[in-house]
Amino acid sequence: GAGVSQSPSNKVTEKGKDVELRCDPISGHTALYWYRQSLGQGLEFLIYFQGNSAPDKSGLPSDRFSAERTGGSVSTLTIQRTQQEDSAVYLCASSLSGTGGTGELFFGEGSRLTVL
Amino acid sequence: GQSLEQPSEVTAVEGAIVQINCTYQTSGFYGLSWYQQHDGGAPTFLSYNALDGLEETGRFSSFLSRSDSYGYLLLQELQMKDSASYFCAVRLMDSNYQLIWGAGTKLIIKP
Numbered sequence: 706g707a708g709v710s711q712s713p714s715n716k717v718t719e720k721g722k723d724v725e726l727r728c729d730p731i732s733g734h735t736a737l738y739w740y741r742q743s744l745g746q747g748l749e750f751l752i753y754f755q756g757n758s759a760p761d762k763s764g765l766p767s768d769r770f771s772a773e774r775t776g777g778s779v780s781t782l783t784i785q786r787t788q789q790e791d792s793a794v795y796l797c798a799s800s801l802s803g804t805g806g807t808g809e810l811f812f813g814e815g816s817r818l819t820v821l
Numbered sequence: 822g823q824s825l826e827q828p829s830e831v832t833a834v835e836g837a838i839v840q841i842n843c844t845y846q847t848s849g850f851y852g853l854s855w856y857q858q859h860d861g862g863a864p865t866f867l868s869y870n871a872l873d874g875l876e877e878t879g880r881f882s883s884f885l886s887r888s889d890s891y892g893y894l895l896l897q898e899l900q901m902k903d904s905a906s907y908f909c910a911v912r913l914m915d916s917n918y919q920l921i922w923g924a925g926t927k928l929i930i931k932p
Contacts, residue, residue, distance in 0.1 A: 745927075810856075
């Protein structure tokens with residue numbers, strides 16, 4: 706696609722429910738990142754994919770969070786048993802590669818998660 | 822630990838010039854990047870400095886001094902649409918994908 710696409714754009718859920726957030730990166734981009742951003746705050750790194758593998762999952766806040774990437778393209782971030790502190794905007798970004806050049810990241814518009 | 826420090830907020834007047842600083846304590850890195858994020862929007866790439874010195878792109882310029890562990894983003898002829906948050910980030914050499922981000926500077930522009 707022309708840009709990074711994320712869905713849903715907004716998700717309101719009840720505490721304890723599971724949610725899935727989807728990211729469709731720019732075609733040909735091998736590197737994919739998930740970040741979390743709370744209101745007025747900076748970017749919190751969650752996980753990085755190179756192709757389908759995730760060499761760094763160190764940013765995932767707890768074992769309730771998991772992510773996968775299939776076919777070197779679409780990625781899904783899953784949050785199980787959501788808690789109110791999970792409320793934030795979840796941003797996905799992709800780049801041509803993890804190395805080289807400017808390393809410019811292309812971000813999606815994010816998925817705003819609200820846990821009631 | 823690795824960190825980048827930015828002022829949390831900067832205020833300037835429309836038409837003026839403003840400088841947003843970024844000081845860092847990191848291991849070796851490839852370059853310093855700047856991103857802009859409007860409220861409710863996605864971060865977008867502005868500039869990248871691989872080498873020391875000034876990079877100019879229209880009204881925006883970015884500077885890096887590795888010897889001083891310091892960089893800045895310079896915005897000239899400020900327009901109301903420049904009101905946004907600005908983030909600096911570096912890509913570490915010992916982790917070829919990992920970016921370390923500053924906490925962001927909210928730029929407030931007054932008429």
